[in-house]
Amino acid sequence: MEFSSKLLENAVNEVSQLPGIGKRTALRLVLHLLRQPNEQTDALSQALQMMRNNIKFCKSCNNISDLEVCEICSNPNRDIGLICVVEDVRDVMAIENTSSFRGLYHVLGGKISPMDGIGPHDLNIKLLVDKVKEGKVKELIFALSSTMEGDTTNFYIYKQIQDYDVDISTIARGVSVGDELEYADEITLGRSIVNRVPFEASLKL
Amino acid sequence: MEFSSKLLENAVNEVSQLPGIGKRTALRLVLHLLRQPNEQTDALSQALQMMRNNIKFCKSCNNISDLEVCEICSNPNRDIGLICVVEDVRDVMAIENTSSFRGLYHVLGGKISPMDGIGPHDLNIKLLVDKVKEGKVKELIFALSSTMEGDTTNFYIYKQIQDYDVDISTIARGVSVGDELEYADEITLGRSIVNRVPFEASLKL
Structure with missing residues (x-):
């Protein structure tokens, strides 16, 4: 040009x-x-x-914030024993929009991705492991993307905290609400059958 | 959000x-x-x-420039009797890339578009008409988009200069080089037949 x-x-x-x-x-x-x-x-x-x-990053959860500790971490009404592990601030915004989560977040700042030169030490993993070691965390929810990088990151963190007394879960994978079954890929559809939910429980959602 | x-x-x-x-x-x-x-x-x-x-706009042609008069207008090797009327700097860059035009440009800065509140007085038309009135311009080539707004703008300028001694042409409309005939729209295809070119002339291009 x-x-x-x-x-x-x-x-x-x-x-x-x-x-x-x-x-x-x-x-x-x-x-x-x-x-x-x-x-x-x-x-x-x-x-x-x-x-x-x-711009600042929250000292506790690493989310983008204007304060030293973000509004979510400093909210006394939230469950400090429940932590949702996410990749970046967009995921926090997306989950907050659902109004179905009342715990705290932990923002990793990315996923382990050797192809992009991002290793575990480039992410905010140590702070999370320290939180678990302190014993205040009852449950950890992995909410990373369902990709090779996301799964690798989940597993890396899991290996470091598996010996501590903490429940570890991952968000459900299944057919999107409103989607036609025929367009769902086979892995998603397979997982949605393996992880089926009692019908009466699904009525309450 | x-x-x-x-x-x-x-x-x-x-x-x-x-x-x-x-x-x-x-x-x-x-x-x-x-x-x-x-x-x-x-x-x-x-x-x-x-x-x-x-940023400055060339005093002569209204193109974006770092100087009072742009490099094209101040180039002594270019034909000052031939002026190509275009909408904006992107069109100048596109035509310059073809290396097939050795005249000067006149940048209008838009097209007449009542829907967008752009009238003739918002465009750089007066300067162009003045150039024609001075009698130095031998030929004017309209190179605006082939839309209602482009055609309106062409016609508006044409009405103001039709009594002066200047040739007025418009760039050829036709089937794009490399395009399959069956995908050309009917207006373009019709124009390409009406404005057909002697075969021997086309061999020289």
Whole structure:
């Protein structure tokens, strides 16, 4: 791509560093900003810099927060004996939206993935193991993606805490609510039969 | 969407103002920046602000430029009697890539579109009409998109300059090179037959 302006070229190059955004999309976004008042670009730039430089991670669960300890961890109404292990803040938001979980979270910050150069020591696993060793945790729920990386991470953590007195569970895998059975993949469908639920219990949900 | 941090929420809100980027994509982009060194966010923010605050538009053709007069307009090897009328800088870049045009450009900055509240006076039309009135322009090529808005804009300009001594042409519409005939829409195919080209002339391209 040949640009008529260095300023334009720099802006497009920086925007196209973002994942899933190529040069053409970057150019479209930058030209959009050019058509808007200067204030919009200023607000965007400042919001990104403020966020990047000032954001904190909760000391207890590693979730993104504006405080030292996040609102969930400091909420006295939540069950501190129940911890849900998730990959990142999006998973916390998704589970909070369901309003069906009243315990605390533990945000790992990723999954073990040798292909991407992410090992156990790049994740926030030690803090979780320490929590379990302290003996305050009664149940741990693994809620990572059902992929090779997710399963590896689950197993790595399991090996470190299996000798402690803690129940370990993983979220149920099965056919999505509202989905046609014929479109479910065979592994999911198989698991949903093995892990079937008493009908009367399912009526209460 | 419930955010655990105001800083995160602000950043997501600003990014999701960009066209074609929803809240979920914005969150994905912002979380990506959080995983990268601070310097990447700083570079992105600065490039956008520098671009927005310092970019110039060529006095002659209205193309984006770092100089008062852009490199194309100030190039003595280009034919100043031939002007290609385009919508924005992307069209200039696309035509320059073909290396088949040696004239100058005139960037309108959009198309007449009452639906979007864009009238003739929001575009850079007067400067073009003035150029034609000065008598230096021998031929004008309309290279706007072949849409209702593009055709309206072409016609609006045509009405203002039709009494002056200038040839007015429009880029050819026809079946794309490499395309199967059966997939071409009927209007395009019809135009490609009406505007057929002598075979021997086509061999020289």
